[in-house]
Structure formats: structure tokens, C-alpha cells
Amino acid sequence: MNKLSSEIFPILPQTSVTDTQVNNLLKYQLIPASGKGYDRKESQAFNAPIELDYIDTEMPPVIPKTKWETIVEQFSDQELEVVFLGTGAAMPSKYRSVSGIFVNLFQKGGILMDCGEGTLGQLYRVYGKSETENILKNLRIIWISHLHADHHLGMAKLMKVRQELAPKHRIVVVGPNVLGDYLTEFSACCEMGLEFDMAYIHDLSTTQVQPYQDALHDMNITLSVVTVDHSCRHSYACVITYRDFPIVYSGDTRPCENLKQIQNCGLLIHEATFEDELQDEAIKKKHSTTGEAIQVGAAMGAWRTILTHFSQRYPKIPVLDEFGHSVMIAFDLMRVNIKQLSQVPRLLTPIRKLFAEELKDMSEAKR
Numbered sequence: 001m002n003k004l005s006s007e008i009f010p011i012l013p014q015t016s017v018t019d020t021q022v023n024n025l026l027k028y029q030l031i032p033a034s035g036k037g038y039d040r041k042e043s044q045a046f047n048a049p050i051e052l053d054y055i056d057t058e059m060p061p062v063i064p065k066t067k068w069e070t071i072v073e074q075f076s077d078q079e080l081e082v083v084f085l086g087t088g089a090a091m092p093s094k095y096r097s098v099s100g101i102f103v104n105l106f107q108k109g110g111i112l113m114d115c116g117e118g119t120l121g122q123l124y125r126v127y128g129k130s131e132t133e134n135i136l137k138n139l140r141i142i143w144i145s146h147l148h149a150d151h152h153l154g155m156a157k158l159m160k161v162r163q164e165l166a167p168k169h170r171i172v173v174v175g176p177n178v179l180g181d182y183l184t185e186f187s188a189c190c191e192m193g194l195e196f197d198m199a200y201i202h203d204l205s206t207t208q209v210q211p212y213q214d215a216l217h218d219m220n221i222t223l224s225v226v227t228v229d230h231s232c233r234h235s236y237a238c239v240i241t242y243r244d245f246p247i248v249y250s251g252d253t254r255p256c257e258n259l260k261q262i263q264n265c266g267l268l269i270h271e272a273t274f275e276d277e278l279q280d281e282a283i284k285k286k287h288s289t290t291g292e293a294i295q296v297g298a299a300m301g302a303w304r305t306i307l308t309h310f311s312q313r314y315p316k317i318p319v320l321d322e323f324g325h326s327v328m329i330a331f332d333l334m335r336v337n338i339k340q341l342s343q344v345p346r347l348l349t350p351i352r353k354l355f356a357e358e359l360k361d362m363s364e365a366k367r
């Protein structure tokens, strides 16, 4: 995928653990004991040149310029990027960790939208150690969509590390009812000494939480929320707007009228837990199918829609029957600079070709 776009799917920074050079796709073999040790075969193959001759031919054409393109053209490439740290549902798997989306505003700071377990580790994987430490110091808000564990279990550790790096600057946690109590209790039980400013979503329309207002002001963003339709009480979606560019994140939800009413959307990040054939399952568990998520994007008039939160039954790539010229699927560690957003859906066709074997296996397994 790095060959398709080296910016959206960058080679991850190399790191060293004690005296071992760590490369992408390095394996450690435990058994059989005779072969125990590091296995670099795949790692070396990864570095070999790969020819993907369909890259240019398979990409659909770019659609005509819209107002959104005019807006993003005015951005510098160091202003706004969205990084998908975890794109799987329920529990982490080999290819997809659980929910975590980092909105990087570079010099101005950053916001995490959900923070499932492993979010901190994924940040280290994307940015390397020293850049991650800078990012943590400048991280102003963690926004949590709802209280299912796959959306917040990574918070405490990440907050602890951040607190050690920036002890004088408390982070603002924005989330549903009782999240603050849970964090306080967790911190006490594990003797973590976490300090944070809590802003409860249901209070924000009536109560001023000054540290929260300050963080929004410093980052030059607005943040609003709508309630969504999910199996967890107090589930929310949010709209983060920076320089007239709104990013909408659905959290977990059925296709939702409140979302459809947001008619100003540059980027919609919508959950798409199940394939269209499993709509009954989606209804039962209060999630969306890929087709439903795409329809919500269309109803909103979203310029770009990126699907995420895939059931772990689709380990590498989700089943996607219909998609237009504005849709992309998220992968762990995918970086989308807002300046490249117009091009992002063009990657979907070659990506589906890259994973043709997996898609074929999944469709054969259903028969």
C-alpha cells in the first residue's frame, strides 16, 4: 500500500529495542526451539521493489472541483491531518486495533477521537518516539464517543505518559456521563495519580468548562455533538471544524437522522461494522453496514466519507459492494493530510485489487 501512496501509507519509523534492529514485518519465532530467534525473511521481502503496474490505470478519474477543494487548497501541509490509529470493532486483531483517531493540528495541538486500548502504542508506531512525545505534550483534548470498552480502554495509560511529559498542562477529557468517575476510580485503584479536567458532553450546552473552552480557542476549532443511535446509553457523534472545514465522526451508531441533518461536511468518518448482507446483525447490535454508512454520507452531502470500525471478521479488508467516487476505507496507521483528501477515494479501486485474494476467499466462505 505504501507503493500506492507513500504519504497516506508511510513506511513506519525504524526503531531499536536494546541491540536489535527492528524492521517492518520482523518476526520472532518461538517454536520450534531449533529455529528460535528473529526471522527477517518477510522484512527483507518488504524492502524489495514491488511493481504495481495497475496503479495509474486503475484509479478512477478525479471528479470536478468543489467548494471543498477550494477550501483545502488554502491549507498548508502542516495544518490538519487525520490519523487512523485503530479501525477495528470490539477487540484488537493482528491487522486492526480498536477505535482511535488522531486529529493532528500540528503547532496548534491535537485531539483524540476515541482512545481504545493500544492507542498509545499505535501513536509510537506512526510517529516514532520523539515525535510522539511532542504530540502527547501538545494533545489538548480526548473526546470519547461512548462507554464501550473498545473506545476508551487506552486512555489511562496514554494520559499517564502524557502527564509525565507535561505535568503542568492538564488534558481535557470530553465524554459521556460517568467517564470522569471511572477514570478517577481507575487512577486510584492503580495508583496512577491521573489529573485531568473533565467536561461532560451533556453539560456542555449549559455549563462553561473553562479549560475546555481554552483548548478549543487555542486550537482555533469548534466542536459540537449530536446524539446517535447505539446500544450504549449516551452515545455521541462529533463535528470538529477547523478553518471552515468540518470533520464529522459518527462514533458507533445505526444510520442516524441527527447525522443526516448535518448538511455541511467536508469529511465524514463513519462506522461500518458489517457488510450489507449482515444488516440484521447490524440492526440487532445497533451498528451500520458499509452500504448504510455510505448512504448516510450521501444524505449529508459529505464531500468525502471514510469508513472505519470494521468487525474483526474482516481482518484485512471489509466487504464493500457499492462505492462511489467519494468513499475510502480506513486502515490502521493510515495518515490523511487534509490537502490530499480529494485524492484519497482514488486509492480504493487499486486497494481492492491488492486484496483481491482476501475478498475472493471471503465471498467463497459465504457460499
Ligand SMILES: [Zn+2]
Binding pocket: 089, 090, 099, 148, 150, 151, 252, 309
Ligand atoms: Zn465500538
Ligand SMILES: [Zn+2]
Binding pocket: 146, 148, 230, 232, 252
Ligand atoms: Zn459501541
